[in-house]
Amino acid sequence: MENGVLMQYFEWYLSPEPHLWTLLKKDALHLKEIGITAVWMPPAFKGIGGIHDVGYGVYDIYDLGEFDQKGTIxxxxxxxxxxxDAICALHEVGIxxxxDIVLNHKMGADANEFVKAYEVNQNNKxxxxxxxxxxxxxTVFTFPKRQQVYSDFTWNWTCFDGIDYDILSKRHATFLFKDKHWDTQVDGENGNFDYLMGADIDFSNPHVVAELEDWAQWYLEVTGLDGFRLDAVKHIGAHFYKDLIRQLRQHYQKELFTVGEYWHGDVRRLCNYLNEVEGEVSLFDVPLHYHxxxxxxxxxxxxxxxxFDGTLVQIANDKAVTFVDNHDTQPSQGLQSWVADWFKPLAYALILLRKDGYPCIFYGDYYGIPYSQISGKSELLDCLLFLRKNYALGLQRDYFDDSSIIGWVRDxxxxxxxxxxxxxxxxxCKTMYVGLQYAGTYWYDALGNYKAHIQIDGQGNGVFIxxxxxxxxxxxxxE
Incomplete structure (x- = not known):
C-alpha cells in the first residue's frame, strides 16, 4: 500500500435519506476504481439525536442500528x-x-442521580x-430497550469524572465529582483538557476500562473492521488507547491501522502524544491543514x-495522516477553517502526489456539500488519484526554493x-531535472491548466510553467 488513499465517507450535513451505508455499498466498486484503498466510516452507534445524530452524541455503543432507542431503530x-453489508462490499473490492470510535463521553442517560461535586474554573479545570x-x-445508563443484550453493564456516576449541567439548580458549569480526578496524559489546555462534553468517562476506573475493552473485541468481531479513527484523543488519557490498540493487535494478529484526532495546531503537542502512546496510533496532520x-x-x-514547516508529515511522516478539510472544518462547524476553493487543487496535490504521509480525501470535497452550496471536485480528485496511483512513485526531488512557486519531481x-x-x-516557470532518460521527450499538464507541451533538453531538464x-x-x- 505504498500509495494508499483514505476517504472520509461523510460530511456533517448529510441527509438521513437515503441511508449512507446503502450508498457506500453501491459506491464501493467506483471507489476502488478511482484509487481509494480505505474508507473512514462515520460513528455507527446510536446517538442521543436519533436519526439526526452525526454520531458524536454517543448513547449506546452496542446499538449499531438494531434496537428501538432514542426514537429509532x-x-x-x-x-x-x-x-x-457496506463493510463486506468494501472488502469484496479490496478496500x-x-x-469511527467515540469513547470520550456519553449522553442521553436513562435516569438521573444525586452526586456530590465541585464546580471548577472553566479556564483552569x-x-x-x-x-x-x-x-x-x-449519569445512569441502563439501556432498557436493549435489555442487556451483548452487555449487562450499567453506567452510573462512578463511571464518570464530571459533567457540565446541574439539573437541580438548572446551572451550566463544569462539575468534578467528589473523590474523582481528571484523567492524566491529556492536553494541557485549560489546565487539564480531560473534560469536553456530556458525562465524561473515567478512564481510571478499572470496571469502565474492562467494559470498553470487551466492547472493542465485540465490535471488531461483529463488523470485521480493519482499523479505527479515534475521536477526541487529546481529552482521553493516552495510556488507554496505547494499551487497547496494542491488545487488539496482539489478540487478532491484524495491523488494525489506527489514526487519532488530536486537534491542535502545534506539532509539538502531536509529537508528545505519539511518544505517550509509544507509536501505537497515527495522527491527523492538523498543523498542515491550518497551513x-x-x-x-x-x-x-x-x-x-x-x-510543510512545523507539520507532522515533516517531522514524523510515517505517523501522519494528511488532509485538506473534514467534517469539523467545513462551513458552519465549530472548528470551521474551510480551505478556500482556489487553493483546494494545490492542497490536494501537496498531499496526494508526494511520498510522505497517508492522505485522506474528504467526502464534502469529492461529492459536494449541498447544505452550504459547495460543489464537489470529483473530476479534479479523480485525475489526482490517477496520477498518484500511476505516476507519483519513486524518488522525490524537491524545488522548494521560492516563496511563491514550488514544485517537485517523482522519478x-x-x-x-x-x-x-x-x-x-x-x-x-522553474527549470527542473527529470532525468537523462527523458531527453528530447515532450511533457504535458495532465490537469489541463497549462496547454502547451514542454520539451526536455539534452541534459534531462525542462522549463516547466x-x-x-x-x-x-x-x-x-x-510518443
Whole structure:
C-alpha cells in the first residue's frame, strides 16, 4: 500500500435519506476504481439525536442500528445489517474499512442521580471554585430497550469524572465529582483538557476500562473492521488507547491501522502524544491543514517554501495522516477553517502526489456539500488519484526554493515520471531535472491548466510553467 488513499465517507450535513451505508455499498466498486484503498466510516452507534445524530452524541455503543432507542431503530446512516453489508462490499473490492470510535463521553442517560461535586474554573479545570455541593446529573445508563443484550453493564456516576449541567439548580458549569480526578496524559489546555462534553468517562476506573475493552473485541468481531479513527484523543488519557490498540493487535494478529484526532495546531503537542502512546496510533496532520487554510487566504503572500514547516508529515511522516478539510472544518462547524476553493487543487496535490504521509480525501470535497452550496471536485480528485496511483512513485526531488512557486519531481517506474509545479501568486516557470532518460521527450499538464507541451533538453531538464494561483502536473506525452 505504498500509495494508499483514505476517504472520509461523510460530511456533517448529510441527509438521513437515503441511508449512507446503502450508498457506500453501491459506491464501493467506483471507489476502488478511482484509487481509494480505505474508507473512514462515520460513528455507527446510536446517538442521543436519533436519526439526526452525526454520531458524536454517543448513547449506546452496542446499538449499531438494531434496537428501538432514542426514537429509532436505525442510526442516521442505516441499520446494523446495512452497516455490515457496506463493510463486506468494501472488502469484496479490496478496500479496508475504518470505524469511527467515540469513547470520550456519553449522553442521553436513562435516569438521573444525586452526586456530590465541585464546580471548577472553566479556564483552569484543576482549580476548584466552590465548596462541596449536591447536584442532580444524568449519569445512569441502563439501556432498557436493549435489555442487556451483548452487555449487562450499567453506567452510573462512578463511571464518570464530571459533567457540565446541574439539573437541580438548572446551572451550566463544569462539575468534578467528589473523590474523582481528571484523567492524566491529556492536553494541557485549560489546565487539564480531560473534560469536553456530556458525562465524561473515567478512564481510571478499572470496571469502565474492562467494559470498553470487551466492547472493542465485540465490535471488531461483529463488523470485521480493519482499523479505527479515534475521536477526541487529546481529552482521553493516552495510556488507554496505547494499551487497547496494542491488545487488539496482539489478540487478532491484524495491523488494525489506527489514526487519532488530536486537534491542535502545534506539532509539538502531536509529537508528545505519539511518544505517550509509544507509536501505537497515527495522527491527523492538523498543523498542515491550518497551513493550507492560512495560505488560501493570504492573498499570495504566504511563503510556500515553508508550507510543510512545523507539520507532522515533516517531522514524523510515517505517523501522519494528511488532509485538506473534514467534517469539523467545513462551513458552519465549530472548528470551521474551510480551505478556500482556489487553493483546494494545490492542497490536494501537496498531499496526494508526494511520498510522505497517508492522505485522506474528504467526502464534502469529492461529492459536494449541498447544505452550504459547495460543489464537489470529483473530476479534479479523480485525475489526482490517477496520477498518484500511476505516476507519483519513486524518488522525490524537491524545488522548494521560492516563496511563491514550488514544485517537485517523482522519478516513477518505467518512464512514468511526474513533475508538479504550483504557485499561490503570479505564475512563472522553474527549470527542473527529470532525468537523462527523458531527453528530447515532450511533457504535458495532465490537469489541463497549462496547454502547451514542454520539451526536455539534452541534459534531462525542462522549463516547466505554471499559471498564477494554480497547479500543473506534467507527465510524458505519448510518443
Amino acid at each position: 436505525r442510526t442516521k446512516y442505516g441499520t446494523k445489517e446495512e452497516y455490515r 479496508q474499512a475504518y470505524g 484543576n482549580e476548584v471554585t466552590s465548596g462541596e455541593e449536591t447536584i442532580e446529573v444524568p 493550507f487554510y492560512e495560505a488560501s487566504y493570504a492573498n499570495g503572500n504566504y511563503d510556500m517554501a515553508k508550507i 516513477g517506474p518505467q518512464k512514468s515520471g511526474l513533475v508538479c509545479l504550483m504557485s499561490d501568486s503570479v505564475g512563472g 505554471v499559471n498564477g494561483g494554480s497547479v500543473s502536473v506534467y507527465i510524458q506525452a505519448n
